[in-house]
Amino acid sequence: MEPEPLFELVQAESGSLSFADMAAMPLDELVAPDWAMALAGVEGELRAVLSFLAGEIAAGHPVLPAPSNVLRAFRQPLANVRVLIVGQDPYPTPGHAVGLAFSVDGRTRPIPRSLANIYKELESDLGLPARVHGDLGAWSDQGVLLLNRVLSVREGAAGSHRGKGWETITTAAVSAVAHRRGADGRRLPLVAVLWGKDAEGMRPLLDETPVVASAHPSPLSASRGFFGSRPFSRVNSLLREQGDGEVDWELPVL
Template identity: 80%
Template sequence: MARQPLDELMAPDWAAALAPVETNLRAVLGFLAAEVAGGHEVLPAPSNLLRAFRQPLAGVRVLIVGQDPYPTPGHAVGLSFAVDGATRPIPRSLANIYKELEADLGLPPRVHGDLGRWAEQGVLLLNRVLSVRAGGAGSHRRKGWEAVTAAAITAVTHRCSDDGAPAPLVAVLWGKEAEGVRPLLGSTAVIASAHPSPLSASRGFFGSRPFSRVNELLTAQGDGTVDWELPPLP
């Protein structure tokens, strides 16, 4: 990956947007190669490392900011809060997201954690740090990813529609870590609450109605709604 052109690693418009931080990205990929050479398992798998950037930048309508990938082998898939569709049980934070989705929109919780359907509709599920050492939560923080994802968030917030107006966008910030990107969001509509983790969900996440509020804000911006219902099985 460290030698592949950016437009082979991600959608072409993302490659153009992240070109200014390509040096940072190459440095992080080099660090990951060194981790693997040192006998450490790095998550997610290389094929999913930059998955958040596979869907075109131009199609992003919602930004949901996460922290770093799940450190349990087999869980991380390159999209914040999502896990592989075969993972059972799903992480507790995701289970709480499903509880709030049901309370908010009446949609049934799923047994799987494949959030690909959201990504296909322009929901950018972006962790601030895109890799982790297996078993070591937060182990790849301050290794260079933050500059890359900050550039990605900035690129999303600076897009314009054909008429020159800001492109429709709603940012969802769950928890203090996500709140840290607020200075990058400019005038973007923001929905913020506690994190869905079991440690904090009852302190403001439950009852925050993020899904219906996103749709209300998108509708007000003339961009329709997101169909938040996930298939019963991936």
């Protein structure tokens, strides 16, 4: 069976999409159709957050990532998710945030230090070479949901959009991923990767989902349990146990 195609925002290519536009758009034009069904219960909260972001822009506060990318994690069909990696909030540096946790635009140099530490552990774990770019889109294409707990940030102000409503939406998203069932009623294959205390707070939502947990890869904590945790080989082992193959963690050369 062919995988479902990546859902794309039609207006994103034009670069004209605004947060105010998004707040008025039907939910199934903002996210993949099965995500629209899963998030229907928090649609009001999502529209409120998008209106808040429109207000930030109107007040002269740049917001990251761009409107066309703020819901990027939900463009891949919910049905295709095999691995959930939970981040905190987007990088506050202009040009870095692209709507996928830990990922940056492929042209960004140097890459953020947390991502550099992820690459170090990837090389130690699987022997895969570190890349000079930070585009993790190839992981997303294989069903790795790179989901930040908070999906936006004011430029230059890390954590500035916490407590503005995103947590309700991402809580619903994680719960939806963890509670998917196939036609036979069995839980669909999934492994959750929880790096750090913020991500660990999502564990109660995960039901019976196998979890790979460790310290966060940031420079402040990577040496306290992230390095040596071998998350990538552990994820693949848990996927194989569920009969779902492996993720090819090697990123392409750009």
